[in-house]
Amino acid sequence: MLFRQYSKYLKDKYNETVYRIGVDGGFSCPNRGNNRHNPGCSYCDVYGVRAAYIGESFQPLEEQIRRSAAVMRKRYKAETFILYFQAYSSTFAPVDKLKKIYDHGLSLAKFVELVVSTRPDCINEKIADLLGSYVRDDFDVWVELGLQSAHDKTLDRINRGHDVKRFERAYHMLRARGIKVAVHLIFGLPDEDRPEILETVRYLAALKPDGVKFHNLHIPTGSPLYKEYEAGELSFPDSYRHMTYVADAIEMLPPETIIMRLTTDTPHQRHQLPGAFLNKSQVYDLLKKELSSRGTRQGSLYKE
Numbered sequence: 241m242l243f244r245q246y247s248k249y250l251k252d253k254y255n256e257t258v259y260r261i262g263v264d265g266g267f268s269c270p271n272r273g274n275n276r277h278n279p280g281c282s283y284c285d286v287y288g289v290r291a292a293y294i295g296e297s298f299q300p301l302e303e304q305i306r307r308s309a310a311v312m313r314k315r316y317k318a319e320t321f322i323l324y325f326q327a328y329s330s331t332f333a334p335v336d337k338l339k340k341i342y343d344h345g346l347s348l349a350k351f352v353e354l355v356v357s358t359r360p361d362c363i364n365e366k367i368a369d370l371l372g373s374y375v376r377d378d379f380d381v382w383v384e385l386g387l388q389s390a391h392d393k394t395l396d397r398i399n400r401g402h403d404v405k406r407f408e409r410a411y412h413m414l415r416a417r418g419i420k421v422a423v424h425l426i427f428g429l430p431d432e433d434r435p436e437i438l439e440t441v442r443y444l445a446a447l448k449p450d451g452v453k454f455h456n457l458h459i460p461t462g463s464p465l466y467k468e469y470e471a472g473e474l475s476f477p478d479s480y481r482h483m484t485y486v487a488d489a490i491e492m493l494p495p496e497t498i499i500m501r502l503t504t505d506t507p508h509q510r511h512q513l514p515g516a517f518l519n520k521s522q523v524y525d526l527l528k529k530e531l532s533s534r535g536t537r538q539g540s541l542y543k544e
């Protein structure tokens with residue numbers, strides 16, 4: 241095994257294929273205040289982060305879950321699902337409201353896990369307690385936490401609205417309650433090159449995260465970074481360079497960390513840049529070849 245793949249982890253854990261149902265819980269994010277149309281992180285457009293099948297406008301949870309579960313049952317004969325609050329910052333609400341939304345979502349199908357995607361500044365002790373209250377021996381709770389870069393200068397540059405310390409506080413609050421944490425990183429951010437990327441990965445490896453999602457920088461039409469690109473101020477790593485960053489990162493991460501994503505997906509109608517990029521399975525194949533030719537695997541360069 242060259243690296244610990246998420247799909248294999250799920251298959252081994254549940255002895256069947258388990259499917260994620262990504263939903264929009266109706267949240268915004270503190271970078272935008274209560275109005276989704278305010279500018280946020282400079283690589284994000286007004287739709288926030290979401291899978292294409294969620295659609296671009298908010299639908300009741302019943303409708304979102306019913307529709308996705310029906311498609312997955314028909315297409316894959318799926319019976320078992322993970323509830324994934326994906327869009328925007330899915331802990332950006334008072335705790336009692338969050339509880340109502342999570343409880344309601346979990347009541348709508350047979351879910352074996354709860355996954356919540358959010359920002360470090362949307363985690364506090366009370367929210368961590370609430371998320372921790374769903375953890376059982378047979379029910380995992382994951383939080384997908386955006387770090388993107390371990391450099392405050394970059395976080396500032398892309399208007400993330402939090403620093404690395406804030407990330408670390410949230411990370412430890414969650415882990416202390418038995419919640420699994422998957423960390424998002426973006427490779428190719430403005431003013432970052434291989435040394436900065438490797439420093440970020442080194443920082444993260446020392447925290448031994450449960451999971452990692454790698455993204456190549458995507459710029460949707462309408463995001464603030466797109467304007468920088470038009471002004472000639474940005475360049476992107478191509479597919480091959482991104483794949484070598486991922487290979488470097490995999491070598492440096494602990495062998496136990498689950499690799500949950502290798503590239504970004506932005507629904508094609510919103511995706512502007514980079515124009516040409518290999519698809520997920522092409523990057524996966526290249527990565528396997530790269531690691532094999534280096535004679536390395538996940539954790540080869542990891543130091544406790």
Ligand code: SF4
Nearest residue numbers: 269280281284288328
């Ligand atoms: S990337 Fe996430 S945190 Fe940043 S503005 Fe978009 S929804 Fe908010």
